[in-house]
Amino acid sequence: MADLSVTFAGIRSPNPFWLASGPPTNTAYQAHRAFEAGWGGIVWKTIGDPTPNVASRYSALRLGTKRMVGFNNIELISDRSPETNFRELTEVKERWPDRALVASLMADTREHWHELIRRGEDSGVDGFELNFGCPHGMCERGMGSAVGQNPDVAEKITNWVMEVARKPVIVKLTPNITDIVQAARAAKRGGANAISLINTIRSITQVNLDSFVPEPYVDGASTHGGYCGPAVKPIALNMVQNCAQDTDLGLPISGIGGISDWRDAAEFIALGATTIQVCTAVMHHGFRIVEDMIEGLGTYLDGKSMKSPQVLVGRAVSSLRKWEDLNLNFKRVAHIDHEICIGCNLCHIACEDGAHQCIDLLDPESTGIGYGPGRMKGKAVPVVREDDCVGCNLCSLVCPVDNCISMVEMSSNPTPMSWSQYQYLLSKGAIAPIPPHP
Numbered sequence: 001m002a003d004l005s006v007t008f009a010g011i012r013s014p015n016p017f018w019l020a021s022g023p024p025t026n027t028a029y030q031a032h033r034a035f036e037a038g039w040g041g042i043v044w045k046t047i048g049d050p051t052p053n054v055a056s057r058y059s060a061l062r063l064g065t066k067r068m069v070g071f072n073n074i075e076l077i078s079d080r081s082p083e084t085n086f087r088e089l090t091e092v093k094e095r096w097p098d099r100a101l102v103a104s105l106m107a108d109t110r111e112h113w114h115e116l117i118r119r120g121e122d123s124g125v126d127g128f129e130l131n132f133g134c135p136h137g138m139c140e141r142g143m144g145s146a147v148g149q150n151p152d153v154a155e156k157i158t159n160w161v162m163e164v165a166r167k168p169v170i171v172k173l174t175p176n177i178t179d180i181v182q183a184a185r186a187a188k189r190g191g192a193n194a195i196s197l198i199n200t201i202r203s204i205t206q207v208n209l210d211s212f213v214p215e216p217y218v219d220g221a222s223t224h225g226g227y228c229g230p231a232v233k234p235i236a237l238n239m240v241q242n243c244a245q246d247t248d249l250g251l252p253i254s255g256i257g258g259i260s261d262w263r264d265a266a267e268f269i270a271l272g273a274t275t276i277q278v279c280t281a282v283m284h285h286g287f288r289i290v291e292d293m294i295e296g297l298g299t300y301l302d303g304k305s306m307k308s309p310q311v312l313v314g315r316a317v318s319s320l321r322k323w324e325d326l327n328l329n330f331k332r333v334a335h336i337d338h339e340i341c342i343g344c345n346l347c348h349i350a351c352e353d354g355a356h357q358c359i360d361l362l363d364p365e366s367t368g369i370g371y372g373p374g375r376m377k378g379k380a381v382p383v384v385r386e387d388d389c390v391g392c393n394l395c396s397l398v399c400p401v402d403n404c405i406s407m408v409e410m411s412s413n414p415t416p417m418s419w420s421q422y423q424y425l426l427s428k429g430a431i432a433p434i435p436p437h438p
């Protein structure tokens with residue numbers, strides 16, 4: 001099997017799977033169990049001035065039978081003392097010398113940052129992650145996302161840290177910002193060795209319609225929380241790719257946000273992450289999920305003849321382009337496999353009401369299509385009018401049967417033409433305008 005070991009900003013780890021700073025990384029007891037399960041690294045629950053928490057703290061978005069599709073928390077940093085945390089970090093590092101152990105830190109003043117870094121260095125950890133991301137509680141005290149949202153402040157604080165840090169420093173970025181790349185560049189200017197992203201997204205998950213108090217409920221009130229879990233993965237992937245694509249940046253990336261299995265992890269790696277971090281999926285399913293992650297990624301890499309995850313890092317980054325550079329002459333249309341279609345008509349309704357009205361419901365016998373094993377006699381059959389299909393994907397996304405609707409490439413104009421080229425050719429009078437859709 002491929003060798004899954006990675007080196008991230010100088011920190012060695014037997015695999016790219018790290019636990020993100022949060023409830024699963026709160027104590028030595030948990031760290032031992034996580035490493036026993038196979039996690040390659042741990043970013044400890046953020047250490048700073050211990051702060052009390054409220055009850056309750058979590059709420060979640062449920063979709064049908066799927067629980068915790070999105071997860072929201074109003075928890076703050078560690079409520080344990082720095083003494084206890086650093087002592088346990090030393091104990092964990094001594095027992096697991098081959099694993100990556102990173103202390104997440106948050107402080108207010110320059111002196112306080114220096115003190116935490118020095119104590120972290122003494123504890124024997126492999127590196128530091130600066131929490132510039134908490135979107136609740138700590139930001140009201142001038143820390144967390146209050147820092148991450150202001151590139152000048154983030155740069156200054158990173159600079160303070162670099163004055164004393166000898167171990168690698170990772171800056172953890174907040175997604176609650178318009179342009180994540182500006183925040184990443186600030187971290188670089190401050191001297192950071194790497195970045196990690198994303199921290200949680202400011203959110204409200206649900207409102208109780210009897211009490212009119214959103215969740216999580218705290219004595220008749222609530223507050224804006226930090227959103228994470230599977231629902232945030234697309235946002236995190238986008239931001240990771242943005243940073244990976246920025247040629248000025250050139251910092252290693254630890255990808256975080258909605259990662260639940262090896263596929264999610266591989267996608268983050270393909271978009272530029274060297275390591276990945278997981279929080280919500282472990283809170284939901286426990287430390288053991290890493291076993292499938294290790295096996296799945298190893299098998300995938302073997303199948304691609306990749307000897308190391310390093311070969312996968314960034315492989316998908318350059319296929320993301322500006323919209324204006326995409327090929328206008330590329331054509332795809334929906335193709336329905338009538339052998340496995342169950343005749344639910346969801347595709348017809350979606351196309352009729354939400355797309356381009358080009359899936360007809362026809363009589364299976366008079367069309368000669370007949371009945372597949374999954375469709376009852378008398379049921380109409382959906383048929384795509386290919387000339388009118390714009391290839392939007394909607395029907396294939398709503399179809400409940402795997403591989404029943406595929407998007408098929410059509411022979412089209414073999415010469416690619418992007419919007420930029422189209423504008424140029426139009427301005428030269430070299431082509432006629434593309435007629436508007438009827």
Ligand SMILES: Cc1cc2nc3c(=O)[nH]c(=O)nc-3n(C[C@H](O)[C@H](O)[C@H](O)COP(=O)(O)O)c2cc1C
Pocket residue numbers: 020021022023045046071072073075076077078104131133172198199200227228229230232256257258259277278279280281
């Ligand atoms: C309950 C909870 C507490 C968290 N505490 C911290 C923290 O102390 N420091 C930190 O940097 N991130 C913290 N996070 C954010 C996670 O490290 C991670 O960035 C985020 O949850 C996205 O990853 P996920 O989708 O795998 O959960 C916390 C997340 C949750 C759910």
Ligand code: SF4
Pocket residue numbers: 333334350351355356357358359384388389390391392393394395396
């Ligand atoms: S791809 Fe879009 S336009 Fe084409 S049939 Fe499906 S829903 Fe209709």
Ligand code: SF4
Pocket residue numbers: 336340341342343344345346347348382398399400401404405
């Ligand atoms: S959504 Fe899929 S299964 Fe349902 S009718 Fe359309 S093609 Fe058939």
